[in-house]
Amino acid sequence: MAVRERAVDTVSPCLVLVPIIKGALTVGLPPAWVEVSEEIAANVQRVRTEMAELAKAHAKALMPSFGDGKEDQHLIESLSQEIASLIKRSEKKLQRLSAAGPSEDSNVRKNVQRSLATDLQNLSMELRKKQSTYLKRLRQQKEGQDGDDLEMNLNGSRSKIEDDNMDNMVFNEHQMAKLKKSEAFTAERERVIQQVMESVNELVQIMKDLSVLVIDQGTIVDRIDYNIQNVATTVEEGLKQLQKAERTRKHGGMVTCATVLIIMCFIMLVALILKEIFL
């Protein structure tokens, strides 16, 4: 596609240099809320990098290894918790960006809020997906292993009975071991389920809060011209409200009332003092 730059030839050469220097100065200091939004954006970046680390940790834990994998589990848990808490904190900070009163600045704030909310929502969904696929694969692996173990044990113990009656005690021991193992397994599952429930709860809360802010793509709210109309009407309304507030403030009945009361108080006080003096 064709474009054409229109050079502003009438500007004399020395003046051309000035914009380069001045340009840096004219971008003024941003308002205070921009700091908050930058913090949240930095958090989002951190979450992204940690998400990548988590993916690597997941992959490593799923690979068959010789150790008991407790270290990997620990790493995964700590990473997941950190990411979840980062998202929660960012979401709370996001609420601070909401502005009162319609103005151009508040529209900018609202849009910054929406953009960050979309990022946070996408990240929290990504976290959920990663966690659920990891859990699924883990479950498959574990059950596969345990199933084989149990099978082997059963067969092994049957053959032992047929061989030796005196091996009752051994048989019992095997049974106990099996029981203990399945108990531990159930306890583990309980814990995992508890974790999942907690994270789902948190996620539901976050999603509820965010869904108010996030734009549904493809709907009328996602249209630029619709948003401009709303900006125009809200700015005008805001102007009218501000003017109304100005007027009521000036003709504030409250102010005159208060002044009158104070004057009355002084008069009464003076009357009281005079009464004391002359009596």
Next chain:
Amino acid sequence: MVLVSAVRDYINRMLQDISGMKVLILDSQTVSIVSVAYSQSELLQKEVFLVELVDSISKSKESMSHLKAIFFLRPTSENIHHLRRQLASPRFGEYHLFFSNMLKDTQIHILADSDEHEVVQQVQEFYADFVASDPFHFSLNVPSNHLYMLPAVVDPSNLQNFCDRVVDGIAAIFLALKRRPFIRYQRTSDIAKRIAQETTKLMYQQESGLFDFRRTDISPLLLIIDRRDDPVTPLLNQWTYQAMVHELIGIQDNKVDLRSIGKIPKDQQEVVLSSEQDAFFKANMYENFGDIGLNIKRLVDEFQQIAKSNQKIQTIEDMAKFVDNYPEYKKMHGNVSKHVTLVTEMSKIVEEHKLMLVSQTEQDLACNGGQVAAFEAVTNLLNNESISDIDCLRLVMLYALRYEKESPVQLMQLFNKLASRSPKYKPGLVQFLLKQAGVDKRTGDLYGNRDLLNIARNMARGLKGVENVYTQHQPLLFQTMESITKGRLRDVDYPYIGNHFQQGRLQEVVIFIVGGTTYEESRSVALQNASNSGIRFILGGSVVLNSKRFLKDLEEAQRIARSSPAVV
């Protein structure tokens, strides 16, 4: 695709090299251009946190120097004036100016002079000067569209503005496509000739450097025709989804405003119908009403299945899965509600105005022969109280366009009946239409009764019978496209401008209809493109018409013509 992606590429280029928080400032025309191609969420991703109109930013005085301003405006004198005021007391940190068409040198000087604070970083021309509503269909949203019907002497300055806007829009299309076309126009239309001449002058003389692209590619054809050559298509009732929504409710820049129709729930009052974003719409926009009903029912059933399975949350896994799929579910819910609402409202309108009855006669008037039967049918409908006045007017117009010469007495009878029915629609309007688009003024063979080939074709079609009585009409554009594909577009009817002729086989054709296009014609173009004939057609017009809009243009033109002494 190509039109929308051209506009998107321009916008991407505007935003890509500027970092930090930005504000995008548009004018009332460029708002439409940008809104059909780019979404608000995409702007937010590019850190554009405020979008405003150029006439409203001067109302507020608060300084936002932490924002960089990107202006995308049409190069009109009004916009230059707004910019002067802005540059005199700048509110934003940096100013990047993009114009949708060519700037005059005087305008550039004015801008340079008013940039006292040196805040302008760049001034560029990005030629996205058209509203790309569909993949192969664009519109220019020209404000006073009715001017094309009037001779130049009536209002020369406004007509010049109209022509300038059209020429700018056409030039922008070819600059975006990076091609320079050879131009043909409809001989019988003065305005088509004028636009063709001005476009040629612009592309081959005034700005020949800008348009000088590689000559190895085959030049496309630009064909400029007049709406009045086919006045039948905008008057007909439509039964394919997109065309029907525009005819009964109205689509503007791919948005449908349902607020005036009836009691609509708040979140469905304004909806978006865009083939880019809505897969169901893309699959169904050219289907007829009956098939749409079936497809919507299927969509609703699918959705209900999902909704039911969402309610059966028994295990934790179900709960987790529900939370994961919630955004998808919400989107589908919104989409299904939108289409159901549209189809319901349209069914109501069809029922209320007895449109199926009216449309049958309309299609007969447009396609089949038989003057006597036609006269009877129209008279019956005029006597029917439940037919609305505007539909009666349309029927009489369609009859008059076809049987203009055949039986003047009966035509007069119809006029009288129309006048007695509704004082608002005077028969004068029908006669004005005949003066504008009567059989003497038309080039194309609108009813297929001029040359033997067409007559034979009509007879064959009559014998074979039609699949669907309500959609049997083919716009004249279809024949024109066929002629172009076969290389049989007559030089006598559509002469060339200048000395630039076709060389080699055509690959790309842009057809511009002065006075406006219709969605029926855009459908015809889309279906033609899908048939892989080797030529890609693009259709554009000054506006997108429906019957109400076309009648309004006629009324406006008639009113001006009556009050002007220059018109006979």
